[in-house]
């Protein structure tokens with residue numbers, strides 16, 4: 001949920017003659033991606049200047065020690081030592097990479113902690129004016145790399161980016177699962193089951209290899225990377241900055257909603273202002289093995305897809321490349337796509353242009369389609385790429401999306417987190433060690449009962465599974481597993497889109513039902529993953545009012561979108577071309593969009 005950022009902090013050493021000077025922070029995966037494509041493995045040692053590393057090392061000798069330096073305009077970067085195990089000091093310390101946006105108004109009213117989703121993404125970039133525009137200028141804002149991630153140490157480095165890309169190229173980890181999903185006769189045939197079995201066996205073998213690789217390269221540290229520890233880290237930092245009485249404030253989305261649910265239930269008496277957006281189900285996250293998550297996650301996916309088809313038909317050829325004429329209905333466009341995918345299942349298409357030659361297969365198209373459904377602003381360009389292959393037999397633009405998936409850049413920290421959060425292997429609970437048939441049956445269930453088009457397509461955007469192979473599944477230390485219905489010291493704000501294809505409104509309602517009076521639910525009437533995937537002024541302003549004044553929207557509040565899906569001029573940016581918008585409102589919308597990007601797979 002939520003990809004690793006497409007912009008991230010990569011600090012490089014300045015090779016000037018004044019080596020003890022500034023750390024240059026270069027933002028942008030462009031550089032990162034360019035190095036990666038050129039074959040230079042990302043070198044973590046470039047992080048900070050060598051002198052700075054020495055200073056950090058000298059400054060951090062015990063939990064609670066911190067070291068800060070000025071990083072960019074109004075942002076300080078830092079390292080904070082925390083106990084690796086809050087219940088056993090002898091385990092040593094973990095060093096969190098942090099960044100702080102300083103409140104523009106003084107004195108500051110406290111700190112808002114943030115998380116970039118994933119899990120697996122670096123979070124320091126969230127110490128930013130974008131979040132400040134959402135929560136107001138009274139708070140310091142902390143972005144940090146959670147355990148195992150980015151510049152925080154210990155770090156999960158099992159692969160190099162190159163080894164990860166090569167490892168998964170042309171496997172089910174890159175192509176997803178291919179099944180004849182819209183033809184029941186074929187879906188339930190014994191041939192299909194055999195083909196599905198082959199793919200599942202490959203999936204499990206690759207997951208086992210990843211687990212073994214991380215056991216070798218990361219080892220014991222994997223015990224301490226779960227969400228429970230990250231919640232404790234936030235509590236620890238808040239006490240460090242403000243003492244024991246100051247409440248904890250938090251803003252996040254996607255996986256950050258899981259972290260938020262842990263945080264408020266683990267520290268119910270210390271909760272200040274907390275807003276979470278794009279809600280995933282915490283009960284199933286902590287209570288069920290990951291192969292059972294999809295039935296929950298995908299409960300709105302078909303709604304999102306129907307929204308895509310209807311908006312495309314409504315826009316017609318002027319806005320949506322998949323519409324051949326103004327008369328095309330959503331149903332007609334949908335049937336055309338089904339027919340194409342059925343055909344592709346039997347006949348993969350060779351692609352020779354783009355980043356890498358290869359073959360386009362049905363499962364991969366469904367997987368990148370789901371990624372695009374998360375990001376409503378990307379729909380016009382996705383429709384163009386899909387139309388290019390359906391109408392012009394050119395698979396390259398879509399295939400480029402398949403191989404251009406940025407996931408390989410982010411190693412296996414996501415698995416380290418999800419497998420530490422997962423229920424430990426138990427002979428009493430056979431679900432913790434699923435067989436190939438269990439996985440097949442669950443996949444077929446999800447296709448038939450939950451999402452016919454995308455039921456087995458979430459394994460690319462949400463690369464979970466295989467925790468049964470992880471040596472420290474469940475962590476074996478501390479693992480929060482509810483209750484999720486605590487009474488909180490302050491009401492929190494829960495935000496769900498009407499049709500979010502991976503964190504459905506059902507989960508927002510579930511969490512609101514659990515927290516009941518300790519929460520308010522705000523619904524945004526839009527498709528996409530988190531409200532920022534199709535930002536509305538209404539949601540942004542209500543979020544801001546909550547952080548600034550503590551006011552919550554009334555029960556049943558629904559925010560309507562400002563922009564248009566499939567704007568007639570194709571790719572142009574209709575969301576902000578409304579003359580009635582003030583400059584301030586444009587800034588708010590752009591900030592929300594930038595944050596939404598963190599949680600979708602937008603490239």
Ligand SMILES: *[C@@H]1O[C@H](CO)[C@@H](O)[C@H](O)[C@H]1NC(C)=O
Nearest residue numbers: 085087088089090091092220
């Ligand atoms: C703390 O960790 C050490 C080292 O792993 C171990 O020997 C000791 O038993 C642990 N103490 C507790 C109270 O768990």
Ligand SMILES: *[C@@H]1O[C@H](CO)[C@@H](O)[C@H](O)[C@H]1NC(C)=O
Nearest residue numbers: 180182183184185186187342
């Ligand atoms: C489904 O597949 C069967 C067997 O290949 C074929 O006979 C039938 O026409 C297909 N149905 C549709 C709706 O495509």
Ligand SMILES: *[C@@H]1O[C@H](CO)[C@@H](O)[C@H](O)[C@H]1NC(C)=O
Nearest residue numbers: 482483484485486487514516
């Ligand atoms: C909270 O949930 C637990 C089950 O996890 C249940 O036993 C308890 O009654 C619930 N408490 C409230 C106040 O609803």
Ligand SMILES: *[C@@H]1O[C@H](CO)[C@@H](O)[C@H](O)[C@H]1NC(C)=O
Nearest residue numbers: 509512513514515516517521
């Ligand atoms: C909160 O609890 C009350 C009393 O049990 C119930 O009537 C109400 O529907 C609950 N609210 C939500 C959002 O579940």
Ligand SMILES: *[C@@H]1O[C@H](CO)[C@@H](O)[C@H](O)[C@H]1NC(C)=O
Nearest residue numbers: 136541544545546548549551
């Ligand atoms: C906070 O409340 C004040 C006083 O009611 C109001 O003027 C202001 O606009 C509110 N701020 C936000 C961000 O809603």
